[in-house]
Amino acid sequence: MAEQLLREDFLYSQIADRLATQIEKGILKAGDRLISLRALSKEQGISLSTAFKAYVELENKGVIEARPKSGYFVRFSPLNAPERLPSIAAGPVIEKSNVEEMIRTVYKTMTHERIIRLSVAAPSAELIPEAKLNKAMIEALRKSPHSCTQYEAVQGNPALRKQIAKYAFNWKGNVSEDDVITTQGCMEALIFCLKAVTEPGDTVAIENPIYFGIFNIMKSLGLKVLEIPCHPDDGADLEYLQDALETVPVKAVLFVPNFSNPTGALMPDHRKKQLVEMLAERQIPLIEDDIYGEMYFGKTRPGTCKSYDKNGLVMLCGSVSKTLAPGYRVGWCLPGRFKDKVLSIKIMHTVSSATPTQAAVANFFETGRYDLHMRHLRRALHTQCLRYVQAISDYFPPDTRLVRPQGGYVLWIEMNKNVNAFELFESAIQESISIAPGQIFSSHARFSNYIRISFGAPYNSVIDNGLKRLGELIRRQYS
Amino acid sequence: MAEQLLREDFLYSQIADRLATQIEKGILKAGDRLISLRALSKEQGISLSTAFKAYVELENKGVIEARPKSGYFVRFSPLNAPERLPSIAAGPVIEKSNVEEMIRTVYKTMTHERIIRLSVAAPSAELIPEAKLNKAMIEALRKSPHSCTQYEAVQGNPALRKQIAKYAFNWKGNVSEDDVITTQGCMEALIFCLKAVTEPGDTVAIENPIYFGIFNIMKSLGLKVLEIPCHPDDGADLEYLQDALETVPVKAVLFVPNFSNPTGALMPDHRKKQLVEMLAERQIPLIEDDIYGEMYFGKTRPGTCKSYDKNGLVMLCGSVSKTLAPGYRVGWCLPGRFKDKVLSIKIMHTVSSATPTQAAVANFFETGRYDLHMRHLRRALHTQCLRYVQAISDYFPPDTRLVRPQGGYVLWIEMNKNVNAFELFESAIQESISIAPGQIFSSHARFSNYIRISFGAPYNSVIDNGLKRLGELIRRQYS
Numbered sequence: 040m041a042e043q044l045l046r047e048d049f050l051y052s053q054i055a056d057r058l059a060t061q062i063e064k065g066i067l068k069a070g071d072r073l074i075s076l077r078a079l080s081k082e083q084g085i086s087l088s089t090a091f092k093a094y095v096e097l098e099n100k101g102v103i104e105a106r107p108k109s110g111y112f113v114r115f116s117p118l119n120a121p122e123r124l125p126s127i128a129a130g131p132v133i134e135k136s137n138v139e140e141m142i143r144t145v146y147k148t149m150t151h152e153r154i155i156r157l158s159v160a161a162p163s164a165e166l167i168p169e170a171k172l173n174k175a176m177i178e179a180l181r182k183s184p185h186s187c188t189q190y191e192a193v194q195g196n197p198a199l200r201k202q203i204a205k206y207a208f209n210w211k212g213n214v215s216e217d218d219v220i221t222t223q224g225c226m227e228a229l230i231f232c233l234k235a236v237t238e239p240g241d242t243v244a245i246e247n248p249i250y251f252g253i254f255n256i257m258k259s260l261g262l263k264v265l266e267i268p269c270h271p272d273d274g275a276d277l278e279y280l281q282d283a284l285e286t287v288p289v290k291a292v293l294f295v296p297n298f299s300n301p302t303g304a305l306m307p308d309h310r311k312k313q314l315v316e317m318l319a320e321r322q323i324p325l326i327e328d329d330i331y332g333e334m335y336f337g338k339t340r341p342g343t344c345k346s347y348d349k350n351g352l353v354m355l356c357g358s359v360s361k362t363l364a365p366g367y368r369v370g371w372c373l374p375g376r377f378k379d380k381v382l383s384i385k386i387m388h389t390v391s392s393a394t395p396t397q398a399a400v401a402n403f404f405e406t407g408r409y410d411l412h413m414r415h416l417r418r419a420l421h422t423q424c425l426r427y428v429q430a431i432s433d434y435f436p437p438d439t440r441l442v443r444p445q446g447g448y449v450l451w452i453e454m455n456k457n458v459n460a461f462e463l464f465e466s467a468i469q470e471s472i473s474i475a476p477g478q479i480f481s482s483h484a485r486f487s488n489y490i491r492i493s494f495g496a497p498y499n500s501v502i503d504n505g506l507k508r509l510g511e512l513i514r515r516q517y518s
Numbered sequence: 519m520a521e522q523l524l525r526e527d528f529l530y531s532q533i534a535d536r537l538a539t540q541i542e543k544g545i546l547k548a549g550d551r552l553i554s555l556r557a558l559s560k561e562q563g564i565s566l567s568t569a570f571k572a573y574v575e576l577e578n579k580g581v582i583e584a585r586p587k588s589g590y591f592v593r594f595s596p597l598n599a600p601e602r603l604p605s606i607a608a609g610p611v612i613e614k615s616n617v618e619e620m621i622r623t624v625y626k627t628m629t630h631e632r633i634i635r636l637s638v639a640a641p642s643a644e645l646i647p648e649a650k651l652n653k654a655m656i657e658a659l660r661k662s663p664h665s666c667t668q669y670e671a672v673q674g675n676p677a678l679r680k681q682i683a684k685y686a687f688n689w690k691g692n693v694s695e696d697d698v699i700t701t702q703g704c705m706e707a708l709i710f711c712l713k714a715v716t717e718p719g720d721t722v723a724i725e726n727p728i729y730f731g732i733f734n735i736m737k738s739l740g741l742k743v744l745e746i747p748c749h750p751d752d753g754a755d756l757e758y759l760q761d762a763l764e765t766v767p768v769k770a771v772l773f774v775p776n777f778s779n780p781t782g783a784l785m786p787d788h789r790k791k792q793l794v795e796m797l798a799e800r801q802i803p804l805i806e807d808d809i810y811g812e813m814y815f816g817k818t819r820p821g822t823c824k825s826y827d828k829n830g831l832v833m834l835c836g837s838v839s840k841t842l843a844p845g846y847r848v849g850w851c852l853p854g855r856f857k858d859k860v861l862s863i864k865i866m867h868t869v870s871s872a873t874p875t876q877a878a879v880a881n882f883f884e885t886g887r888y889d890l891h892m893r894h895l896r897r898a899l900h901t902q903c904l905r906y907v908q909a910i911s912d913y914f915p916p917d918t919r920l921v922r923p924q925g926g927y928v929l930w931i932e933m934n935k936n937v938n939a940f941e942l943f944e945s946a947i948q949e950s951i952s953i954a955p956g957q958i959f960s961s962h963a964r965f966s967n968y969i970r971i972s973f974g975a976p977y978n979s980v981i982d983n984g985l986k987r988l989g990e991l992i993r994r995q996y997s
Contacts, residue, residue: 169665186648188843223702255866364667368872387734393847393872
């Protein structure tokens with residue numbers, strides 16, 4: 040018995056080691072699926088439980104991971120790419136007009152055809168269930184009153200609002216359809232919420248770095264921004280915020296606690312609670328941009344600040360632009376105690392939202408197609424994330440630093456201090472590779488040696504070549 | 519020969535007189551179709567040319583009218599309801615907050631089910647070709663790249679922009695698809711255009727009375743308004759505007775030259791030209807809200823200010839909300855020299871517009887379905903307009919004044935000075951009749967003895983009873 044145990048022990052360790060070597064050598068790559076336990080047992084002539092122990096050992100080392108109902112996958116090569124955290128802020132302050140010019144330049148090239156698009160933080164077309172969505176649209180048009188041609192109630196399509204309220208259960212939300220207002224995408228939701236709680240001239244706290252669209256909104260609404268450092272691992276620096284609140288008259292806070300853009304940071308749930316309580320003390324509204332919350336790679340959906348909100352001060356905003364169909368422009372907000380205010384702003388701005396797209400999305404939810412699609416999408420994204428990280432660790436210079444995100448679409452990459460990201464962008468675009476330079480994610484063009492790379496497109500040889508070439512361009516910049 | 523001519527002369531006059539009597543007595547009502555020339559000739563045993571002469575005589579008197587490819591229709595009963603022009607402005611100035619309160623009250627009741635909705639200036643569901651529109655949506659989804667799921671270019675759906683440019687031919691516009699930016703309905707187009715040419719605190723000239731949504735926009739954008747009297751027959755008072763421009767620093771003008779809301783006024787094309795030239799001299803941008811321009815009852819579409827624009831100063835805005843599908847929220851603007859500015863505002867606000875609804879509308883245009891639908895809709899609306907006018911002249915007190923509009927959806931009705939329109943609204947809503955009281959169409963609740971009645975719903979016994987009851991409620995107010 041003891042001997043048998045010893046032999047088994049030896050066996051599973053041996054097998055685990057062999058697999059680890061294959062992964063280190065790149066024979067098995069990040070995202071690759073391992074053969075099933077049954078197949079392994081058969082192939083190696085070992086018991087099922089020995090095969091299981093071998094995988095558990097690799098799992099405990101963080102080399103592979105089990106995914107529910109899918110089997111085991113290579114997670115990451117631990118030797119090639121140890122996790123190195125990018126630091127928070129860096130780089131010289133440059134002129135604001137240059138930042139805007141940069142954003143325009145980056146944006147122009149983003150939508151260009153035939154480009155290796157590493158700059159768009161959204162699912163690529165291959166990941167969208169187009170045919171099923173068309174079916175949902177046809178069903179929705181046939182079932183809806185007057186085929187969705189008439190003005191709907193200001194608050195938005197009732198069927199969609201019901202589904203959004205139902206899905207709030209996943210983030211421990213206790214909301215009803217009456218708490219939901221639909222919008223034309225998440226940007227419009229953010230704008231309506233900001234307009235509801237601020238006046239021009241007010242100050243709003245935001246993360247730094249942050250998606251450049253947020254700066255444009257602030258500028259357009261005549262708002263000042265207070266930039267709160269955002270750590271790539273656990274998000275906005277709450278201690279920094281706490282200190283700032285003592286001296287700066289902050290009118291509202293706009294954060295992206297789940298998989299912030301560009302850092303990919305995930306604020307742990309206990310920090311979310313802490314944030315909500317800190318702001319409630321001062322009666323400061325929190326606009327929570329949860330557009331990436333559904334794109335988690337872990338076992339459960341991360342929570343939201345909204346779920347800790349006892350005062351109606353948290354205004355959660357979301358959309359299907361990152362999960363289902365950017366082109367549908369279907370978004371929403373749960374504006375808490377500011378609902379009436381948001382409704383008047385909406386009626387002024389748009390009278391009501393487009394009904395067909397909302398009804399189609401509602402149908403897609405109702406029929407269970409959404410659940411199925413999301414399981415598939417999350418798996419695909421996780422694999423893509425690991426593949427991209429692997430390639431970066433293979434191709435980029437060894438002083439490259441990044442955090443492996445736990446969800447979302449993007450990698451926030453710190454390069455050598457001598458690299459200028461915008462110059463890198465310019466030389467990359469010459470070779471039809473589109474990246475987002477770090478400078479466009481802060482008001483003063485900080486992060487000049489950072490780039491954001493999106494892993495929204497399935498990994499293939501074109502992407503592989505693009506990342507390889509990018510690595511060469513980085514090296515060329517400072518060698 | 520002479521005798522035969524005399525006899526014919528006698529005959530057609532006799533027949534014309536008989537028909538006129540039938541119309542006066544209400545046996546033939548406004549909007550009724552007359553029998554065809556061939557049928558009349560057969561029925562009365564007269565020649566085709568005699569029948570033709572009889573109809574021409576009635577047409578010259580303004581009693582009936584020929585509609586292309588449709589035959590002859592009763593236009594109006596000339597004895598019962600002579601045209602009486604409502605005067606320009608009237609009523610005491612009341613508190614602003616009351617106006618907002620009134621608007622909210624009116625709006626709340628508008629969308630209520632089971633109400634006789636005389637307050638919504640849009641086509642009722644019966645007039646919308648739902649099945650054909652669904653077909654257009656399905657075709658569009660199948661033909662479009664990625665079934666319309668991906669972000670489209672900021673400027674909007676290319677197929678739709680092409681169709682809008684093509685239809686501009688009807689108003690003598692010489693524009694290309696590159697001049698068009700699509701939006702979420704016309705309100706968003708107006709907001710983007712206003713934001714492009716004004717800063718908070720600037721003054722914008724608008725018509726008085728005007729659709730209350732325009733006030734909300736101005737307030738939201740922090741703009742001051744200069745109200746220019748709008749005559750129910752020929753629109754904004756250009757001489758008044760000219761004088762005002764000498765003293766007030768007007769930053770932009772926003773007019774509805776074709777079938778203004780609520781007056782239904784149509785600015786003649788030569789006045790449009792005059793307006794464009796007057797503003798060009800001072801380099802003042804004109805935002806032209808042309809949302810009702812396609813709803814003409816005459817033989818040709820009225821022109822636009824845009825067609826006289828030589829300096830890129832006219833920003834034309836439109837949508838399909840009044841012609842095809844309010845629930846689709848498909849609108850556009852042709853912002854002339856301010857195109858880049860409008861594009862940056864659009865990208866900031868919405869990234870891009872919803873693609874499926876735009877693609878469906880484009881398909882509806884391309885396949886010729888739109889032309890067919892519009893011919894039908896214009897005929898139906900014209901008939902409805904005449905029916906409503908007839909009923910008002912039958913049921914309302916004799917001192918009621920209105921202008922028969924040449925297009926659009928609404929009747930602007932002046933009542934006895936002792937009638938308070940908002941009180942009338944309140945008593946009407948008790949009986950499930952929804953009207954728009956005059957007070958909500960100016961910044962200081964003027965027009966307190968006016969109401970706006972929409973003829974968007976097909977005439978039937980419910981509408982007939984509603985108007986009859988409304989006439990009684992008016993009488994009760996000052997007798």
